[in-house]
Amino acid sequence: MNRNDKARKYRDLPLGILGVFILVIFILLFVLAPKTTRGFHIEETSRMRNEFTVSWGSQKQTMTLPGSIKNPEKEVITMTTTLPEKTEYSVNSILVYSRQSRIKIYQAGEMIYDSGEAATTPYPLAYGSFWNSVRLKPGWQGEELKIEIQPMFAQSAVSGYLPAVYLGSESSFLYMVLENGALAAGQSLLLILLGLYFAFMGAFFEHQKKTDSLCFLGFFAIDVGAWMLLESHVLQLFMSRLAVYSFFEYITYDLMPIFIVRFLLSYEEFREKKYMKLLYYSGIAIVLALLLAAITGHGYLFRTQIAVQIYIMVSLVCFIIALISLRKGKKRFQDRRLIHGIWILIVSTICEFIQFFLINRGESGVILRMGLLIFIGYLGITLMQEGRKLRAGDYETAALAAMAYKDGLTGMANRAAYEADKTKLEGQQNTAVIVMVADMNGLKFINDQYGHASGDQAICTVGEMMQQAFDQIGKSYRIGGDEFCVLAEGIEMEQFEKVCQSFLRNMEQIQSEYPIEVAIGVEHGVSKNMDDIFKSADATMYQCKMKMKEERNHTGRNRQ
Template identity: 25%
Template sequence: MKIEKRSKRIVISLMVLFILTVLFLASANSEEDLRIVGENSIILSDNWTIRYGDSQEQAVRLPVDLDVEPGTAYEALIVLPNVANQLDYLLLRASMQDVVVYLDDQEIHRAEKPETQGIVSPVASTWIMFKLPRDFQGKTLKLVLKSDIAAFSGHINKVILGEDSSLIYYVFKQGFSGFIVFLVLFTMGLLVILFSILSKSVADNRFLYLGLLVIATSIWILSEARLLQFFMGNRYIIGGISYLMVPLMGSFFSLYAKETIFVEQRNKRLMQLMAWLYLFLLIATMILQGFGISAFIETMNIMFVVIFVNVIVFALLMGSELVKQKNQNAKQFFKYMSVLSISVILEGIAFFTNHFDYTSVFLRIGSLIFFGLLLTDSYLYFKRSLQSQKERDLYEALAYKDVLTGGNNRAAFERDFEILRNKEVPFRLVLLDLNELKYINDNYGHGSGDDALKTLYTMMHDAFMPEGVCYRVGGDEFAILMESTEKTTVKLSILQMRKYLKRAESHVEYPLEVAIGTDVYDAKTWSNLTKFYHHVDQQMYADKLERKQMRKTKFAIEVQ
């Protein structure tokens, strides 16, 4: 143990030394920049003129929030700087807003929510990037914005001028941390779901619910990282996926909690009810958006209220289990939840105070810590379950294993006999008895008797497999179950077994001979199992008497 700990410390120390060395060498070669995409862009943040209603403000710095009623248009103007011609792309963020762009009062770009028939498309926060006309330098850029969403009416984001590749790099850089968190969580979620499907060692669905919860959270984080437009251009996905993931996260979390934390059935039922409530809210949200009654973001206020109430109820139920049941799972989960609860509270504060730039930042950090703890806990649970399963398998194997021969015992025979009978198809039973076991024990010792029994089982197994399964059902009694009912098959196996026994008999001082009885069980013929077994047993006994008589006759001839 000491050697293992020392080896671990050495490996960790070498890895730390390696990382520090690489960082030092990288800093020594930092003058040259080999990136494919540079940061050739300018943020137009200062000296904007803002117009809304009868008001006009000069020298405004973006981003800014104005006191503008929903549905009211407002303008932002700036004189474009004298920059290189290659900086001819404009990038801005439309936060659920319609945007029209003018250059010296000539319209050059329009980004508005299209009118749709039937299902109403959601408003979406999107990146807008387009190429400016030639000789744009020194001309007046005017943005006309309008939003029907109160939270975003009057909001103006940063505007960036630059090369197209640099602007794409800027967008990805802004959401890079969210993308990394998405990749980590999404991969973990897929692996956990795959494990839940393939594993037979876990009795409940905790891994399935945990995997679905992790994936839903990862998709929500990717959307809030403002990177979905890199992967698709569908307005419904870009504008709605974040809001659809929230109730799914709540539902999967409730189901996971039901499986892993609570002991009392009442509390389990409450968690099940909460999961159904989230699914109802999901469907209601989609219907309200589809009919144009309420946008996704507007119903999100109700969703956050439900989440807040759910957190309180959940905490109370855990407290109840801690006091009444001394539930250690609840105690452990309470610690994990404290991390996530803090991030959810900060997330809610950012949402209700309209600080949307911080949306998902707190939850990214909290989610990584929270799911890391849950996955660690789940791994330990699986490790315990696997150990318990191994113990159960061992006990089960011992329950059906004959100690002397190492083969199947009577309990295994009765189990398999019942399985074959329930199939309602004919099968063959073979009963065997080792002749002269008492004679072997008395004259050559019980060790020889045990060896004789083991030899018989081995010969049976070799002769009848794979057509038959062998069992030791008593002291010197054995049985074979065969799905094949052909007489030729069983005769050949019996002849082969007797041949093996004859060969083995030449190496010992005592006889190795068996009496055999066999017949086919058919439920139509044999309604009584006891009578059928007795019938085969009688055949075996008759064979024993016949072979005993044959030995007497042979002995008498030899004496004469």
């Protein structure tokens, strides 16, 4: 570590200490500070903790809510209690969460709410799961409250679900739903923004090798964020079409495993595994079949979710097999961060299934959300970093390639560039081309009499004059010590000869302590005969060089 790095390290240390100090104080305040609502008058909400008489079929039970019963026959569930005589806060409504059931609410024997039949247009729909806020009639204190629940499905999560009942006002219920869903909604909005950013960067800015990976990770993040936002039930406060809400809640969940499999297929090591491709296409087929079953009335999306859950379990098995095969393969998979990310996803999903099916279904979702957040954030940052490294490598490669085709002394294109351009022209077969070969006269004389620095300057002068003359109609090259060349395509010979004459006149007008002369030879033809054209131009240049030498001998200017 050099001196500047050490200075920067110690310069940033106090800022880091300040940041940690602020974070510690924030955590202490968040955990220990008393909760107040002095900024706004937020009315209280409370869960009814008195006992309910719950009856279904021939059975009856007394319990506090929420709870659960065994009701595989989908019998109508009746929950009866007495409303409190008085409360310490303003109460004019009750709040009940319904899960794929029709709910009727009675106050003192009079029905005050009916969630209604399930919709049948545009195709048979389930009831959906949502909050029901019901205003009580005046004088409700001490009256009987009866709630009837008609489950739509036999699954225990529906037919045996007994929701909690809350007392309060509609404004307090809104606050409760927003408060309970704020964390999940915040996480979901973060994921959606990250997904949009990843997809945008992958599509337009990142390295080509990472485009698919970043785009589909972005699509996966958007889908997960949308699902989490719907699961938070915050959007329910702003949507009147609950059927649309319910549809997107299921479809976003169904698409998650498909997007993650497609993301993995953006890596060659996973594309090579046929079962991964089969997994991807079968996922699309399953979701398509579920949608067709729903719109034709042969299966509600809620009831057919078991197919998606089985698909997720099969996907996890395939992921584990793939990771094991990559570890044991002859060619070790180098992307360790991807492997770590996949294991995080596998473990969090398995824990979520254990929580959902075996422990407490009502509190499920937290582990999966955290796993998805870590997976998307971890791999998104990794892909961005890898993309930047690849772009930097491309820039370096491009710079080295440019240097490989550039003459270090004159800045002109060099022999390698000429050979590359010649090969391209030869591939075009019958393109009309003109080749001019040029060679300096007397470079040895300049080097011997005036020094090699003057010789280099003379070469640079010729190169500069050639580029000024010919770069508008072709490309100039330095192909040897004092040898130059011009390639032009699609140019009339008459026009090219005029430029040659102008170039020679400009050379004669150069003011220098030593003479700078150039012999040239020009030939034209079609690009498939590039070597023959060059040889012919070179022979013409040699004849010109000999003629110029004879003229110097005749006038007494005898030099090499």
